[in-house]
Amino acid sequence: MDWLEDELRRALARQDAPVGFAERVLARGRREPHGARRWLAAAAMVVVAAGAAGAWRQHQGYEAKREMMLALRLAAAPMHRIQLEVKDITQ
């Protein structure tokens, strides 16, 4: 075996992680949500937002219809009076 490669293996042998390393990693993992749970939370937010957008569009539709009906009633009122007057005249 080549002497330099032997020495390189010795020089670059794995060293133990610092004392307490695993505990620090685990402690940090407890502080932040698990990856899968974050994805689920994000997906849930998208669904809620889509539902809210749909409900808003439906509300806007109802409002538009209500306003149109009111406008028609207002427009129709004078016509109704005219019809009554014409009826009176012709009778």
Added chain:
Amino acid sequence: MLNVVVEIGCDFTELLRQHQAMVFSIALHFLRDRATAEEVAQEVFFSLHRNLHQIETPLHAAAWLRKVAVQRAIDEGRRRSRKPQLALEDVAEPAAAAVKPSDPLLSELLRKLIATLPEAPRMVMVLRYQEDLDPSEIAAALEMPVATVKSHLQRSLVLLRGKLARRGIGESGWTG
């Protein structure tokens, strides 16, 4: 204690215990700074924690950790590259006559010499002599051609032999 168990049995705590030395050592030998190496290693395991659902087998986990450790160490090295690095001339050297095979001083000198290598050959040397990977495995980890890996290995060894020889350190008698 956190203990995430995925359906195929890759327990995070167990993976952490098994591979913390590998991940830390890759960062340490590449970056030559223990505090930074620990930060990098923590980030690697935290990344594993977030992506545990992607891990298929324990073997896959080891390869995944090695690859991410390499990437994070290289990224950190690039962030630090703006800072003045130790010139090879400033590296404290053992007296040639005092160096013997398996000498801790020689090991320290070799680590410092490797730290002066450019990024790619430096990581090739770490993966070859720390992890005992063959060139094809190193090529996969670094996403570079096998021929490039072999070239880095060969040139680095020639360079190191030359530097050691100029210091009177070599196989022939160890006194130059």
